[in-house]
Amino acid sequence: MKLKILMVEDDSSVAEMMGMFFAKEGWTEDVAVDGVQAVEMFKEHIDEYDLITLDLNLPKKDGIQVAKEVRALSPTVPIIMLTARDSEADQILGLGVGADDYVSKPFSPLALIARIKALHRRIMIEDNQSHPKLAKQTSDYDVNTKHVKISKARREVLFDxxxxxxxxxxxxxxxxxxxxxxxxxxxxxxxxxxxWGYDYFGEERTVDAHIKKLRQKLEKVGADVIQTVWGVGYKFDDEQGKK
Incomplete structure (x- = not known):
């Protein structure tokens, strides 16, 4: 597995250390040292990067703003956010603007490598499943409930x-x-x-952050289909219809 990574990191010692670990995996990286440079580099080479590691605390433009601008350009490029901040609010904020994972500094380089591999594997599986040759007719859906239709090949969700x-x-x-x-x-x-896969090492609150953003998008079409089961987790139920 060969990857090209955009590493957004203003700490030269961290960038150098991770560069050595990436090289051992056969990966290459470009390094951006501030938020403005990161967005410019991504715009210029948008089709080249397989993944972004993004520091939250950056000069000129912080990691939150960078993640927003990157997501506006590409809804799918994997983003792993790195930061010395360790509060739950900061983590949820980072995940909420589009990051796929969150790693607090100081971190284990080997753990970060494992997360990158797990995230990339997941993306590759999704890409294969959504290949145009595998697409079904528009009338066919993998999930077809009372109000919701989902096509995995087209990555499409319909509510009513x-x-x-x-x-x-x-x-x-x-x-x-x-x-x-x-x-x-x-x-x-x-x-x-x-x-996230068996090799995912993240916190369970990652799920909460993604569920929150998903609910916001579902609510725009009137869907109230994800219910919280306190003390346990979540369930899908669209039998009650709209809110």
Whole structure:
């Protein structure tokens, strides 16, 4: 597996250390030392990068703003946010603007490598499943409940035949996982395993952040289909229809 990574990091010692570990994996990286440079580099080479590691605390433009601008350019490029901040609010904020994972400094380089591999594997599986040659006719859906239709090949979600827009890969996979088994309660650990993979080392609150953003997008078409089961996790249930 060969990857080209955009490393957004203003600490030269961290960038040098990670560059050595990336080289051992056969990966290459470009380094941006501030937020403005990061966005410019991504715009110029948008099709070249397989993944972005993004420091939250950056000169000129912070990691939150960079993540927003990157997501506006590409809804699918994987982003792993790195930061010395360790508060739950900061982590949820980072995940909420489009980051796929969150790593607090100081971190283990080997753990970061493992997360990158797991995230990239997941993206490759999704790309293969959504290849145009595998697409079904528009009348066919993998999930077809009372109000919701989901096509995994097209990465498409409809609620009462209205398209749910701007769903990220992780949000789609969360909804798809739960919608396949309506009213079954999934723990956060089960959703982490199903959506992020066995090798995912993240916190369970990652699920909460993605569920929150997914709900916001579903609510725009009137869908109230994800319910919180307090003390356990979440379930999909669209039998009650709209809010």
């Amino acid at each position: 035949n209205k398209k749910v827009a701007n769903i990220t890969p992780k949000e789609f996979d969360l909804l798809y996982t739960m919608a396949q088994k309506p009213r079954q309660v999934f723990s956060r650990g089960q959703l982490l395993e199903a959506v």
